[in-house]
Amino acid sequence: MNPDFVAVFWKEWKEILLERASGGSGLRPLIMVGLIGVVIPLRLDAQRYFSPRPLLGLIFVSLAAVLAVVPDAFAGERERHTLETLLASRLPDRAILFGKLAACLGYGWLLSIITIILGIITANAKNWNGHVLLYRDTASWLCLILLPPLVGGAVASAGVFVSLRAATVRQAQQTLMFALVAVVLGVSLGSGALPENVRMWFARILATWSGAQLVLAASAVVLAVDLVLILAAVSCFQRSKLVLD
């Protein structure tokens, strides 16, 4: 692995963990880990817990965790006056960009894995009958494996893109939240505005797909979004602009 990337990843990872340990607002995702990894499996029976619907909560953990740390990526360095020194080092642009992106994504992914494991342990402890209970269908497993990193990746790339341009962490957080709300509203209002026959045609197609195919299709869409946002962040990364901003 590229040592420059590893150096940036290591530094970012340490900063993320030290910030969490100091008890800042970044602790919120940990509360969510407890809620989704412990409280929900305690309240649901095993059959419902190991069905596809609660999986959305696991994706949300990844999203929220990345949202908590990514505004700090560049806006935080700018605010704390460390960015110019970093840019004056021999680090290539891409090592800085991808090291930061990977650290944010890794944090979100790690928390979603912890939540999954906690959920399985809690559900089994509550419903123990001599057999280990797990997700049964391929779609659920695909969802567990693919969607947390892909959704986290989309938020991380968008966050880095926003953070590159924001003057402060707060500004980056607000812009990112507005963007997310706009995307969610845009998708729900946009799909509602489609003509009835188009929606029916689309629903008929989806109905013929298996759960696994649906997850794979959703993953492909999110992956495409990830790539577009990463390319936007790469093209936005200019040392002179970052220094003068």
Place this chain on the structure above:
Amino acid sequence: MNQIAVRANGLTRQFSSVRALDDLTVEVPAGVVFGFLGPNGAGKTTTIRLLLNLIEPTSGSAEVLGFDTRTQGHEIRARCGALLEHSGLYERLNAEDNLRFYGRVARMTERDIEQRIEELLTQMGLWDRRKEAVVKWSRGMKQKLAIARAVFHRPGLVFLDEPTAGLDPVAANGLRKDLAALVSQQGATIFLTTHNMAEAEKLCNLVAVIRQGRLLAVGNPAELRTRSGQGSLEEAFLTLMEEEQ
């Protein structure tokens, strides 16, 4: 090694209506402590940014350690150390981790990094507090650590942008002593900006005076004193400023 560490030829930088640097032509021989003197807003920081290729010149050219700043910025940044306007320290991290990160960025071996951490922190009297988060340190200690970071990978040229600014006289004096010791041990070229004439007189073999982006004089401190008929560099500097007005 190249005999000229820095060569600027007609270097100019315009920011909209402000000409921050105006046709700077200067040569800094290798192995000297070069003082770049001027009042606030004279163009000292802009010059360092241009020489490190953090920003592009509007016109003119410059070579640092034999590399063209326009096309070989990466080579320059790999061979230079820098303490810029702000200390650029990661305050959540401890002193060791701050140095370790920049050692890894410079691709030093882990063994060399550990040895160098001990050597520099001991020399600067910071060894006993190496495990503390830098946020708890005084400004003087942070500035010492920032200098240790700038020279950590034994660069051929070190840029120091007002290293004693904002320090009390005792801390500034201690820092100057550390700086002088480092310079004599490492034999590196130092490019130091300051508006503290006493500091320049103590540390520099060669000084240049700049005002409103234009170079007013270059020479060793004794030459500048003689040329202006003054008894100290500070008086010589003030005379130059008055003549320019």
